[in-house]
Amino acid sequence: MCDGKVGLCLAYQPALRRKLRPGDSVELHSVHFLYRPCPDFLPFVLCACLRSSLRVTTFSRVVGLEPDVRCPGDGVLPRLLVQRNVGVAEYLWVCHLTAALRKSLIPSVPTEQCVCLLSWKLMELVFGKGGAKRDIYSEMLDEQDTCPLTQYSLDSSVPQFVSLSQCSDSLHSNCWSDFSLSSLLPPDGSSLTRADINAALSWSFQTVTFDPCLDLQTGDRLRRRPLLLVGVLALPSQTCEHTLRLRDHTGAMACVVTETSEEEDGGQRATFNTAWLGCLVCVRQFTTVTERFIQSDFPSCRHLQQDGYITDRHCRVYLQFSLDHAHVLSPSVAMVTHRQREEPGGDDHKEEEEPQSQRKKGKTEEGQSASRPCVSMVIRVEQKEGVSWRNSGAGLRDKEAGLSLCFCVRAAVIGPVVIWEQDPKNGRMLDREAGEREKDKVALWFTGVSACWFPVLQPGCFYRLVAANTQDPSVLIGSGVCKQSRVECHADSTLQVHSDWRFHTLTRPLLLPAYKQALSLTVMSVSEVLDCR
Numbered sequence: 257m258c259d260g261k262v263g264l265c266l267a268y269q270p271a272l273r274r275k276l277r278p279g280d281s282v283e284l285h286s287v288h289f290l291y292r293p294c295p296d297f298l299p300f301v302l303c304a305c306l307r308s309s310l311r312v313t314t315f316s317r318v319v320g321l322e323p324d325v326r327c328p329g330d331g332v333l334p335r336l337l338v339q340r341n342v343g344v345a346e347y348l349w350v351c352h353l354t355a356a357l358r359k360s361l362i363p364s365v366p367t368e369q370c371v372c373l374l375s376w377k378l379m380e381l382v383f384g385k386g387g388a389k390r391d392i393y394s395e396m397l398d399e400q401d402t403c404p405l406t407q408y409s410l411d412s413s414v415p416q417f418v419s420l421s422q423c424s425d426s427l428h429s430n431c432w433s434d435f436s437l438s439s440l441l442p443p444d445g446s447s448l449t450r451a452d453i454n455a456a457l458s459w460s461f462q463t464v465t466f467d468p469c470l471d472l473q474t475g476d477r478l479r480r481r482p483l484l485l486v487g488v489l490a491l492p493s494q495t496c497e498h499t500l501r502l503r504d505h506t507g508a509m510a511c512v513v514t515e516t517s518e519e520e521d522g523g524q525r526a527t528f529n530t531a532w533l534g535c536l537v538c539v540r541q542f543t544t545v546t547e548r549f550i551q552s553d554f555p556s557c558r559h560l561q562q563d564g565y566i567t568d569r570h571c572r573v574y575l576q577f578s579l580d581h582a583h584v585l586s587p588s589v590a591m592v593t594h595r596q597r598e599e600p601g602g603d604d605h606k607e608e609e610e611p612q613s614q615r616k617k618g619k620t621e622e623g624q625s626a627s628r629p630c631v632s633m634v635i636r637v638e639q640k641e642g643v644s645w646r647n648s649g650a651g652l653r654d655k656e657a658g659l660s661l662c663f664c665v666r667a668a669v670i671g672p673v674v675i676w677e678q679d680p681k682n683g684r685m686l687d688r689e690a691g692e693r694e695k696d697k698v699a700l701w702f703t704g705v706s707a708c709w710f711p712v713l714q715p716g717c718f719y720r721l722v723a724a725n726t727q728d729p730s731v732l733i734g735s736g737v738c739k740q741s742r743v744e745c746h747a748d749s750t751l752q753v754h755s756d757w758r759f760h761t762l763t764r765p766l767l768l769p770a771y772k773q774a775l776s777l778t779v780m781s782v783s784e785v786l787d788c789r
Contacts, residue, residue, distance in 0.1 A: 258282075263301035267334045267347055269310060279316025285309045294348035295414055295481065303344050306396045332372040341390045342379070345414075350379045353417050357486065360419040360504040361536075374585055378538060381583055382415055382484070415468070415484040415540065421507035423485065423544070427573040431462075431546050437560045445557050454552050462546045463576075469541070485539045485575075486585070489513075489532050491708040498643045498661065498710045500527065502539070502575060510574035512545075513711070518764050524578060528714040530761045531682055532579060534588035542577035590682050590760065630676050632722045633732050634689050634762065635667040635698070636771075637715050643707060661707045669696040670718070670771070673729035679722055682760040685768050689720075698749050705755040718762040718771065723754070 258264050266272075276282070286308045290301040304310060333354070337347045354375040361371065418426075440460050441448065448456070468482045487502040489511075499510045513527040551568040559565055584591060646662040671691040700721075702709060713719065723731050732751070764772050 258302065261298070261300065263298040265301055265303040265344060265348065266310065267337050267344070268303070268305050269308070271331060271334075276312070277316045277318050279318050280312055281314035283311045283313050290344065293343075293345040294352065295416070296352040297348050301344075301348070306392055332369050333376070336372075336376055338390070338392065340376075340385065342383070346379055346383050349414060350375045353378060356417050356419070360486070360506050377585060378484070378486070381538065382540075413468070414481060416481040417484045417486070419506040420485065420487055420502060420504050420509050423483070424507060424509050424573060427544055427546055428571060431548060431571040431573070432569075435548075438557070441557065448557070450553075450555055453554050453557060457550050457552055457554070459550075460548045462548075463543050465543045467541045482540065485542065486536070487539075488534060488536050489582075491533060491711070493708070498707065499574065500711045502537075510572075512574060512576045513579060514577075515579040526714055527579060527712060528717045528761055529579075529594070529763060530712050530719075530759055531588065531590040531594040532582075533590070533712070535584050535591050536586035537582040538585055539575075539577055539582050541581040542575050545574050545576055547572045593682055594763070594766075628678055628724060629727045630679050630722050630724045631673050631726060631729055631732055632676060632680060632689075632720050633673045634670040634685060634718060634720050635700075636670060636718050637665055637667045637713055638697075639666040640710075640713060640715055641665070643710055646703075660704045662701065662703045663707060663710055665700040665702070665713055667698055667700060667719075669698055673732045675727050675729065676722075679724065679758070680720065680760075681722075682720065682762060682766065684766045685718075685720075685762055685771070687768065690768055690770070696749075698751050700751050700753050702753050706753040706757070709753070709759055712761070713759065718767060720760045720762055722758045722760065724756055724758065 266276075284302065284304065286305070288303045288305060288308075290303055292299045293301055293303075333347065333350060336342075350372075354372055357371050357375060358368075361374075437457055438445070440457055441453065442456075445453070445456075466483050485502065487504045487508075490501050490503050490508075492498060492501055492510075493508075497510065500513050501508045502511050514524040515527045515529060517523050517525040548571050549569065550566060552566045554560060554565045587595070641664045643661050643663045645659045647659055671689045674686075674689050721732065733749075
C-alpha cells in the first residue's frame, strides 16, 4: 500500500532480495493504474508489468513486521500468474482467497503451497483457465506496451468467499431484522380468532437462492455479490442431528443434499452415495433456508407490536443444494475409487484377484500394522423409518431416562458374510459376495452415535456394511426370534449397528450384472406407512 490509499501489486516483478517495508520510499516507472480490479482490495491499485521498474530511494528503519497475509510470499502464485496468463484482477482475488482459506480450512490440509494451488484451482473454476501462451519477451522489448493489463476494470459478479461461520451468523442475524409479524397473516387477519393468529405465527420460513448462472435481482440476495462456500461434507457429529454437515475450521452448517438418481428418469433424490463423505467441495449454486419458530399468545391483531406476548422464539438455518453443483477440490479415498471404477472397463480384469493382492500388499509393502481385518456383507435397503427419540435401554449414563435418537432400516441380505484383510470400501462387488441369501431380511437398528448414517441410507440402494477389527462372521448375522412349535414366525432378524461400523454405497456400475437392473419403488400412502409400523 502506498500512502495508505493506493494498493501496489508487484507480482510481475522479479522477487526482491529485501522485501518492501512500511516507510520505504519507492520510485515507479511505467506502472498501470487499475480502478477496482478486485472488490476485496483497495479501489485504486498501481500494478507493475514486465516493462515497469521499481527503485527504492529511501529505506525504512522499521524491522520485524509480520508479512501481509493477503500476499503469499512463497512465490507460487506469481509463478502461476506468468505461466497461466491470467489477469491481475483474478490474481488479486486468488491472493485474498488464499488468505481466507488459510483461516477457514481444517488444519489437516497441508502446507501453504497446497493452499495456494487450491485457491488457483478455485479461480480457474470461477473465471475459467487462462488464455493463449504469453510472449513475455515481446512485452518487455517491444516499443509499444503490449502487456495484458487493463487500465480500468469493474466487475460486480466476482464471487465473495465466506466461511461457514460467517454464513451461519449472517443468516441468524438477518432472521429477525426487518421481520414483520403482520406479514404472516392474511389481508383479512383482523377477523381471525386468537388461536388462528398464534397458529399462523408459529412457523415461517425464508429462502434465498444463490446461482451464478442466473441474473438475480438485488433484493433476492443476502449479499450483492454471489457467494462461494468451501467445506468438507461429513456425517452429523451430534446425536441430535440427522442431516449432512458442511464443515470448515470455523464451524459447520446443516445441509439438505440431493443428487441425480440412477433411475432412467434421472430425477433428483436424497443423497445416497457415501463416497462424497470426506470430500472437500466448493458450492456456488445453493439455497439458504431460514425457519422461524415462535411461541406466542397474542389476543388479537392489534397487539402484534407488543413483544411481551411472545414467550419464546428461535430459528434454524441450513443449506440446500445438489451434488451435481458441488465441485470436488480434494476427493476422499472412496471418491477416487468411485471415479476409477465407474470408468468403462476400469479394473474389470482384476476383480477376482483383488482380495489376494490386497492381502499381499498389506503384509509386504505396508507391513502388518497397516492390515485391518474386517468382515462385510452386501445389503439392499428396502425401507427406512424416521428418526425418533426412543428408550432404547442403551447408554443410560448421562442421558435422561435412557432416551436416544433411533431409527430402523429393513434390508435384504444379498450374500454371505465375507472376510477381508483390509476394508474393501466401495470397490466393485465380487462374486463371492452374492449368494442365496437374498430372501433373508434383516432389521438394522441405529441408536445414538450410529444414527448419524440416517442421511445417506436410502431405499432401493445397495450398500456394503463393514464391521472393522474382526474376522468373526457372526457379528453380522442378525439375531432371530425364538419360535415355538407350530408357530409361524413373521419377524425379521435384527442387528444392532455399532458405532465403528461403516457403510459404503455400491452404485450400479459397481454391482454384479444380476443386480444392476433398477428396482421400482412402491409409492405408499400415509395410512399404509403408519400401518407398516
